[in-house]
Amino acid sequence: MKKLRVALLFGGRSGEHDVSLMSARSVLNALDVERYDVTQVGITLDGAWLTGASALEQFEKKDFKGLRHFIPPTQPAAGAFYADESATLREIAALDVFFPVLHGPFGEDGAIQGLFELANAAYVGAGVAGSAVGMDKGIFKDVMRANGIPIVDSLLFLRAEIENELTIVIAKIEKQLGGYPFFTKPANLGSSVGISKCNSASDLGEGLMEAARYDRRIIVERSAGDAREVEVSVLGNENPQTSVCGEILPSREFYSYESKYIDGTSGLVIPAQLPDAVTNQIREYAVRAYQAIDCAGMARADFFVENATHKIYLNEINTLPGFTSISMYPKLWQASGLTYPQLVDRLIELALERKSQRDRTEYRRTV
């Protein structure tokens, strides 16, 4: 059997560069060498694409010596190339599928997916629209509202409003969203970067300004209050399947950047201890949300479940969730009977299936 040629992409320009290297290490370990021929492609923090037989290891050590520039295909039927010492382009045999293990801006937001679409390449995960809507907390919430999926009340502001009319903005939040605390968030980031929990008007002013450093558009949300954080993994294209649910036990006041990556102390409870009716409802909302934003391949859907009432709110969908072997996304599948290597195989199959769907689509009228 001919091996499938997989380009594994990692690193990237986002703040989640290092998390991506950890995810990619786990994926690389799981890719069966009997079935796949892997080309390692790292993207530096500056956005350079580099390839080499041990590119991942070199990225982990921040030693880029001897790596070659990788030139991704931008046209259908054109192969990928790398530049040798004399900057001559040499073709890499045609790649069958791209596996972007990139979190955050440029990797998870539709930008790189657009490049794969231009090249008519198969790639793992959601397409341009699904990635972009999953990433943008503002548009995402509007799509959820339109689909009757419960989310906490929120308002969206532009950076200019926050900079020029802060007192008006604060008054509007207090009037329309009710009492403190509120959460302030940049619309398009991840890993809790730029997110604050605001307990007073002065906190709120600071939180808005902080979020405005990271985006032009800022979301303010009512707090889900006394709630648990429950996540579910989704896998599939047209018929997405859900895993068992898992609960996050944040070690800090909320699931902040520090508790995600620095202390590493947040605990996972799998499966989450919840009544069946609640987990079934969560799984149903996850599938509806996945379909509403036209996800493909995989996503992790994150919910709040109020302690007193078990009322459910969808918080967000991550189209390229953390993917290390101890991350929630693969662990939920493991608990549902799918091992990490099986999951990786399935994602590649889904990428090829999605490409064959695309190949059937006509882009202009033919006579």
Ligand SMILES: Nc1ncnc2c1ncn2[C@@H]1O[C@H](COP(=O)(O)OP(=O)(O)O)[C@@H](O)[C@H]1O
């Ligand atoms: N409305 C909210 N109510 C309660 N907690 C929240 C709310 N929004 C965010 N949080 C807390 O902040 C964390 C990060 O927020 P989230 O919207 O998931 O951003 P990110 O995309 O960075 O993961 C959540 O996991 C949760 O702990």
Ligand SMILES: [Mg+2]
């Ligand atoms: Mg989150």
